Amino acid sequence: MSQTTTNLPVVVIGAGPAGLAAAAHLEDRSLDFLVLEAGPHAGAAPRDWAHVRLFSRWDEVVDPAAEKLLAPTGWVKPDAASYPTGGDWAELYLQPLADILGDRVRFGARVTGVSRTGRDRIVDADRDAQPFVIHVEHADGLEERVFARAVIDASGTWSTPSPAGAGGLHALGEKAAADRIAYRVPDLKDPAVRARYAGKRTAIIGSGASAFTALAHLADLARTDDGTGTHATWILRRGISGSTFGGGEADQLPARGALGLAAKAAVDGGYADAVTGFRTDAIERDADGRLVLIGEDGRRLDPVDEVIVLTGFRPDLSFLDELRLGLDERLQAPLALAPLIDPNQHSCGTVYPHGQAELSHPEKDVYLVGMKSYGRAPTFLAMTGYEQVRSIAAHLAGDQEAAERVELTLPETGVCGGAGLFDQPETTEQSGGGCCAAPATLTIGAPATSGGC
Numbered sequence: 363m364s365q366t367t368t369n370l371p372v373v374v375i376g377a378g379p380a381g382l383a384a385a386a387h388l389e390d391r392s393l394d395f396l397v398l399e400a401g402p403h404a405g406a407a408p409r410d411w412a413h414v415r416l417f418s419r420w421d422e423v424v425d426p427a428a429e430k431l432l433a434p435t436g437w438v439k440p441d442a443a444s445y446p447t448g449g450d451w452a453e454l455y456l457q458p459l460a461d462i463l464g465d466r467v468r469f470g471a472r473v474t475g476v477s478r479t480g481r482d483r484i485v486d487a488d489r490d491a492q493p494f495v496i497h498v499e500h501a502d503g504l505e506e507r508v509f510a511r512a513v514i515d516a517s518g519t520w521s522t523p524s525p526a527g528a529g530g531l532h533a534l535g536e537k538a539a540a541d542r543i544a545y546r547v548p549d550l551k552d553p554a555v556r557a558r559y560a561g562k563r564t565a566i567i568g569s570g571a572s573a574f575t576a577l578a579h580l581a582d583l584a585r586t587d588d589g590t591g592t593h594a595t596w597i598l599r600r601g602i603s604g605s606t607f608g609g610g611e612a613d614q615l616p617a618r619g620a621l622g623l624a625a626k627a628a629v630d631g632g633y634a635d636a637v638t639g640f641r642t643d644a645i646e647r648d649a650d651g652r653l654v655l656i657g658e659d660g661r662r663l664d665p666v667d668e669v670i671v672l673t674g675f676r677p678d679l680s681f682l683d684e685l686r687l688g689l690d691e692r693l694q695a696p697l698a699l700a701p702l703i704d705p706n707q708h709s710c711g712t713v714y715p716h717g718q719a720e721l722s723h724p725e726k727d728v729y730l731v732g733m734k735s736y737g738r739a740p741t742f743l744a745m746t747g748y749e750q751v752r753s754i755a756a757h758l759a760g761d762q763e764a765a766e767r768v769e770l771t772l773p774e775t776g777v778c779g780g781a782g783l784f785d786q787p788e789t790t791e792q793s794g795g796g797c798c799a800a801p802a803t804l805t806i807g808a809p810a811t812s813g814g815c
């Protein structure tokens with residue numbers, strides 16, 4: 363570290379689970395830090411999906427260093443074995459944590475650019491010795507420049523969902539049909555949202571945990587008096603196989619396995635039809651204003667009233683453009699991390715814990731952590747992010763031994779062939795390959811095949 367950067371803080375972008383855990387670990391290491399959060403509260407993303415219950419238990423989503431900070435404040439730790447909703451996670455854990463950190467967490471502070479002071483990405487001269495300069499836009503419109511010795515980008519991927527188009531771009535007509543398309547699991551407890559989907563036909567595009575949740579919620583709606591006639595068309599890019607519904611009872615996170623089983627029950631119960639091998643190319647309105655999905659192979663599906671696109675997320679790298687990042691060309695994840703999480707290679711959904719070494723870039727002292735570190739890979743778990751930031755804080759404090767140590771064992775999904783975990787980008791077009799034997803074919807209506815890797 364140079365003389366010019368020694369006294370500067372570490373800037374953390376985002377006050378979500380990973381960003382606040384980073385702050386807690388930096389605090390634990392007595393390192394100066396500043397968290398810049400675009401939203402008005404901690405946990406802006408989980409607050410957006412406040413109605414969705416996590417498949418992780420409370421004890422799997424509380425960071426150890428954060429708990430160490432919270433414990434002496436009279437914080438009441440939620441029941442370790444129960445499952446929070448996104449709203450619980452934000453209000454019962456993330457907000458109290460941010461409150462303890464005080465004015466070192468600034469809300470309404472959106473980062474719009476990060477660079478080396480006086481050095482654009484081309485300039486080599488004395489580059490590592492220059493402090494980072496962070497461009498911030500405040501909610502009141504004021505602009506600010508903040509200087510930092512290191513940057514931990516924990517800004518997530520929630521605000522950049524993938525579109526419906528199979529090529530990764532918007533389908534023809536997708537933007538024009540925006541009034542009928544949602545990119546998140548609807549909150550059917552909200553009367554206005556409930557009315558939007560009750561008794562309607564809805565296409566759900568995607569094959570990860572969010573798609574499972576949406577299928578299960580719409581089936582629940584169909585089973586109620588006000589939801590009679592609610593029906594889902596489930597659009598999958600690949601075929602249905604033993605891994606389509608996740609690991610079921612073989613999943614080491616039982617609630618995650620149960621999501622797939624609930625989706626399967628929705629299909630088996632006749633509340634949803636699956637359309638397989640369908641790559642969305644265009645979305646048209648018919649004469650009645652309903653939406654018709656058209657596949658790349660020319661197939662036209664029966665009209666639906668609504669479309670829910672749950673095809674995964676992608677990182678917003680625009681504000682990091684002046685930095686020298688080493689990112690994998692497929693996943694947009696750090697180069698050393700990508701092979702560990704690539705769903706093309708890791709069909710068991712098993713992800714190895716990793717830290718500072720795998721997360722470093724050609725640009726020294728910059729880290730992408732949390733959900734954003736996975737780029738487009740679907741398997742991120744909060745506890746992975748906590749381990750990442752523990753290792754990075756140790757490295758920044760000069761404790762290389764702790765930075766290199768692995769202090770985490772991750773649960774396996776029980777999925778063999780097809781990552782089948784989160785909001786799937788469906789990169790694993792064929793369901794065989796990877797670290798397990800090829801999966802058995804699953805017939806809709808037959809019991810789920812389970813079994814670990």
Ligand SMILES: Cc1cc2nc3c(=O)[nH]c(=O)nc-3n(C[C@H](O)[C@H](O)[C@H](O)COP(=O)(O)OP(=O)(O)OC[C@H]3O[C@@H](n4cnc5c(N)ncnc54)[C@H](O)[C@@H]3O)c2cc1C
Binds near residue numbers: 375401415734
């Ligand atoms: C529906 C859903 C369910 C999930 N369930 C689980 C689960 O059960 N178990 C599990 O382990 N994981 C789960 N995850 C995955 C993951 O743990 C969460 O997505 C988690 O919120 C990721 O934390 P994060 O801190 O990396 O990102 P986020 O929570 O997205 O936080 C990023 C923060 O950065 C802020 N931000 C963004 N851009 C900027 C900017 N330019 N400047 C300043 N601030 C910015 C955002 O406002 C946000 O507050 C789930 C994810 C989703 C979407």
